[in-house]
Amino acid sequence: MPTAAMIVIGDEILSGRTQDVNVQVLAKALGARGIALSEVRMIPDDVDTIVGTVNALRGQVDNVFTSGGIGPTHDDITADCIAQAFGVGISVRDDARAILATNYVNPERDLNEARLRMARIPDGATLIDNPVSKAPGFTLGNVHVMAGVPKVFACMVESVMPTLTGGVPMxxxxxxxxxxxxxxxxxxxxxxxxxxxxxxxxxxxxxxxxxxxxxxxxxxxxxxxxxxxxxxxxxx
Amino acid sequence: MPTAAMIVIGDEILSGRTQDVNVQVLAKALGARGIALSEVRMIPDDVDTIVGTVNALRGQVDNVFTSGGIGPTHDDITADCIAQAFGVGISVRDDARAILATNYVNPERDLNEARLRMARIPDGATLIDNPVSKAPGFTLGNVHVMAGVPKVFACMVESVMPTLTGGVPMxxxxxxxxxxxxxxxxxxxxxxxxxxxxxxxxxxxxxxxxxxxxxxxxxxxxxxxxxxxxxxxxxx
Structure with missing residues (x-):
């Protein structure tokens, strides 16, 4: 049976401020697809911890999923950490920028520097569709990088599932x-x-x-x- | 600031059948005591995984907490795994048996072999009080082993907190x-x-x-x- 691990990135979970609900959503979707979720790690918003955890898990399982830290603010460091984990560059990509632009009546004015952070994609990644708020997730190698906001996370899970090699459903x-x-x-x-x-x-x-x-x-x-x-x- | 990690043991979490609520309870209690929860791992009911995870984390943080797998049924393997992780023996202990016995009108008859499993405590551990259903948790070294049932888990957290070295609350x-x-x-x-x-x-x-x-x-x-x-x- 194909395997998966999940990395929940977020100080807000570890401080107890926020109740995680994404683990269960992913677990159910993987089960229906015949993929076993074999481990979940919840870790803080810390570069070395994120890079180390991604690199530890991506060699152990068929698929790694991350949730959290891909927004426009200073504490959204996940995309950079994934690039660092894979040793690749990261920059604003035209296809991601074009998707983001569809959110705004006047993209020239409203697609500010902060929002453009959400179009920064590690080299070689493919985008994950986000029907809720456009800002895409991405897949690099066997790592699927998704938003932490539950509604967006659930939609990204839906987007990614058909791309995975499934097994016999449990x-x-x-x-x-x-x-x-x-x-x-x-x-x-x-x-x-x-x-x-x-x-x-x-x-x-x-x-x-x-x-x-x-x-x-x-x-x-x-x-x-x-x-x-x-x-x-x-x-x- | 003192640190802690939590290990959520349970196939039912990883299959998506059950929504974990214990992480948030522990995280809040630790925060109030000035202890930082630095990592959570959710792992399956598997001996090697439990032993390996306990041994990996207990050297990294000041306190490790486990939830799940300390009941009377065949899938309750946590106590044995903790004993194995520490390389100590495990057996039915008189003080734990006496506590369990207070649950039954006729302990001679009702404290059957299965229920006595809940009095099996690794050598050298101290008991954690369980006001809900008596069956105790235990602390061995810096590892606190607690029930997965949320009501019982929350009470055990209350029992353990005063025994920990706290820091300046966040x-x-x-x-x-x-x-x-x-x-x-x-x-x-x-x-x-x-x-x-x-x-x-x-x-x-x-x-x-x-x-x-x-x-x-x-x-x-x-x-x-x-x-x-x-x-x-x-x-x-």
Whole structure:
């Protein structure tokens, strides 16, 4: 199965100011495409950390996705970091500038120096479409660089997915059981042993002061998945 | 400033089935205690990955926090992985068993083999209190091992915080500006230059189809922070 990693770039996530919602959006889209998200790293807006993390991960997985730091302000340093990670130049590119210009009635006047930063693209990258606010993301090698704003991120994910080599989609099913995990663990382990090709997870949560458990089974083969689910449903 | 890293352990996060909410809870608690969360990694339920990640991070930061994988079921492997990472033994410990027993009217009958898994604690660890459902977390060296269930995780964070060496708390303030970032970027960069001790971030989001920007300033010194905020508020 093809693999992917995600790098969430942003002091605002690590300070707790902002709740990340992009990981789940990407994870679901990758799962539907048969690509396994094998790691997420959340890191600060720091050049050396970004460059090091990109270079560490791009050799380990088939696809790396970044979110955050590609806007027009002084703290948007991701595009420069990606260029540095790949050892290539970066400059305002005509195709990106033309896309940005469509946002303005009077581009000559409104496409100021700050906004033009969003047309700075590392050499050799291809653009990622941004139907929300035009400013494109880009793909360089196996690294897909996308905006952090959730609405824009989600659209860029949609834009990128068809370009990726997918695998057999992971199927999943689940059953909610109103018991504590302690009462289920023994029989659950036996079911897991009998179905080695099905990944079975147990996810408790607190509802009205008591524990309920969501049992999730995952497998690329529908028949194997259903065979496990038949047994899992009997735990309820 | 003391540093921390978090390891979110769980296939359910990486598959997109579950939205993580624990990162933000920990990030806020650490910030209030003057500890910087410098990295988060989300990794699968895989022994080698967990052991490797714990050992990579515990040498890099002052505190490592893990969430997930300490329940009674077959997929709860975190405690064993921590023992392996530190090269110590793990067994059912009397103090942890006694705490678990308080959950049951008839512990002799109800504290079954699966539930006793939650009393397996690596040698040398100290317990972390869990007022929600008793089953304790634990601290071994500088690694704090906590439950993934958000309600339990949040309580364990409360239990651990007073035991940590804190620093000067990071203060922050913000101003919401109903303009696009492109119009603000120039003056914002100048303000950032004039206040080098204040970290200034610009976080756009889409509201009613248009962009608004939240400008966030962070500093450990209240007077320096306010001096920057005076200028930032004039951007509105």
């Amino acid at each position: 199927l999943s099913d689940d059953v909610l059981i109103e018991k504590g995990e302690g009462a289920l663990a023994g029989p659950l382990a036996k079911i897991a042993c009998r179905h080695p090709d099905v990944s079975i997870g147990s996810y408790p949560r607190v509802v009205n002061g008591g524990f309920v458990v969501n049992i999730v089974a995952r497998c690329t083969d529908a028949a194997l998945l259903e065979a496990a689910m038949v047994e899992l449903r009997q735990l309820a | 203060l922050s303030d913000d101003v919401l500006i109903e303009k696009g970032e492109g119009a603000l970027a120039g003056p914002l960069a100048k303000i950032a230059c004039r206040h080098p001790d204040v970290s200034i971030g610009s976080y756009p989001r889409v509201v009613n189809g248009g962009f608004v920007v939240n400008i966030v300033a962070r500093c450990t010194d209240a007077a320096l922070l306010e001096a920057a905020m005076v200028e930032l508020r004039q951007l509105a």
